[in-house]
Amino acid sequence: MKISILVSDLSSAGAGRWGGGSVRSFLLAQSLQKLNYQVEILGFLFGEEATVIPQSEIRINQFIGYNYPKFLMSASQLLKKIDGDIIYAMRPKPTTFGLALLRKLKTNQPIILDIDDWELSWYGGENWKYKASFKQLYRDIFKSDGALRQPDHPFYLKMVEGMTKKANAITIHTKFLQDKFGGIYLPNGKDTELFNPNYYDPEKSRIFYGLSGYRILMFPGAPRPYKGVEDVLLALELINEPDIKLVIVGGSPYDDYDAQLSEKWGRWIIKLPKYPPSEMPKIVAAAHIVVVPQKNTPAALAQFPLKLTDGMAMAKPILATRVGDIPEILGETGYLVEPESPEQIAEKIKLIFQDLDAANQRAVKARERCVEKYSINSMSNILESVISEL
Template sequence: MMKQKDKLKISILVWNLSTNDGYIRASLLQKSLIQLGYEVEILGFLFGKELYAAIPPNTKLQAREGANYPKFFKSIGELIKRIDGDIIYAIKPQPASYGVALLKKLYTRRPVIVDIDDWEMSWHGGDSWQYRPTLKQFARDLLKSNGALRSPYHPLYLKWMEALINQADAVTVHNQFLQQRFGGTFVPNGKDTSLFDPSRYDSNASRNRYGLSGYKILMFPGAPRPYKGLEDILMALEKINQSDLKLVIVGGSPYDDYDRQLQQQWGRWMIKLPKFSADVMPDVVAAADIVVVPQRDTPETRAQFPLKITDGMAMAKPVLSTKVGDIPNILGGTGYLAAPGSPEEIAEQIQLIFQDLDAANERGKRARQRCIEKYSLEAMASSLKSVIARL
């Protein structure tokens, strides 16, 4: 039974609050649900030493220590006691979010929504992945202190979670690939278009603030990974060979030293900026001439809705991306597209943009209008309203 009170409360569960892997989507959903008049809390685990750096200071969260099994069971028990929403919204079909939500549902009967913003198994080979250990290997994986099955995010558990998606009362997804695979309601990755509003920022002042004056800036406002195609941008810059063209990477990689590898090979074309909290990012993006999202074509990228695209769209910047997954549909003719993995085509598009920057900026203005209509928090809230109403 739902509790009788003025405001319906929704508990959003994030499997790992130490990275952007879930928190950003959770915070967008939280803002949209608050717009609809719900009370919303975010809870989750820390599988790192501290909270994800882009979480704004003073954000109210409930976090418990993430750990390997069996120690993790204690953290799960502590978090479950804290979940008091009328509806539980799990971000990703991870054991530490969706698994916890299903446990809570078992004895409270509270409805559960699972949000799928990535095909988690795509990182492990997708449908072809299988766990077929020998008895001896299984015993090692399960019983040794560093055994593979002690990890709460082992692919075996992810596969189990995917098989349990039909136990959710509702499913939300953010692109066509995921909707075809898992069903559910399309809820786009919204953008706070009142925060990401170019009229509130001065591009020249931003360039001065971040040491970018005098350059033509291609900005990638995210964490570098090999599938994100930054090498293709850097090869394009090498091909164009203009010393004032720079790729600015904001934040670096929390996962590995890939950005350092890029720096070693392509340092002359790169400028690295530190991590910034989410509320400062529009001021950083204001310094860009072009926002670049050069995704390569992989099973992982086909399942993604890159948030960096709507950073650029909302800030009315020319967006240069690739023909992968939903990206052409997201831009809807308001950006610039190249074939994935093609530095030659990317170089052509960069030169095309800078040859007529006024025309490119006009296209950027159309991108902002499209973002407001289709990818704003308000558009997100509209989709969510129907999901919650059905529950």
């Protein structure tokens, strides 16, 4: 059996970040391959600086994306290439689920819709409405840079979001999304064989990446305002011990937010560049603590932070906030604080470093929990059941 996974954006700001290896679509592809299915990822490259993902064990078919009306040509090219027995559409977007529905009209291929984010949350959620005068409507449609020429404009997102029940099955990865869209709970899995602390020496990793001599808090992801990195930096101001540093890996592919953080709190930050997914375990090995300080916002509630399973798989003490599914994912194996509470974060950092051996023993339990519940193998088991139902 072959499964075609549709992705809206394969550029470096989309599923192509980190070389594609750690994002949801690629985790699903790995899980399906473990079930001996043929898997292909198809998607668009938008923007002048779109980064082409190198071919890997997963076949990738990439199409140049444009705004309307030229996008119709790109969409036609992609539709002709969809030959999977099942279509797996990533998120309810015109560029994925919308095209899958068009294809289904012709071939009746079953569709699984995966929802790993609430797209409308970026635009105000349920309250978003398209309000425009006739003159503005004309501009949005007919000007070359008109807003409604964007294939995934929120006007179209809202329409496609209303069609989710047309999918043959829905998979989601947070309880927030399950309450909103229904579907089968399919948490993100980690390659716990690749992310295996037994293969790495933490001190050698710190020396290799120029981190030796510091006590390392690590944020192995792209900073964004809702991810709470500012709260960790405020906590470091409160502690005021110069050997404690926050290491940010990869930076933001979306905007200059990480530069803003460096301008304000640069004395506490060490930035590492983006590395291929295969090198991330060696980088995470250098951490003393992995921080996941999400804020309590709709965008954060809809997401399953992959940084959690990075730290859990590598048996690192995890300091996170009580937001969304995070407490359930960690169980009793991490350290939790309230969101937007730098004082609580500071206290937990001091507590962990006061008895790092005890914290590392707790982190071993976190790895055991990750292997059991949040591995690629556990994803495969759930997907096998979803597909058998089709």
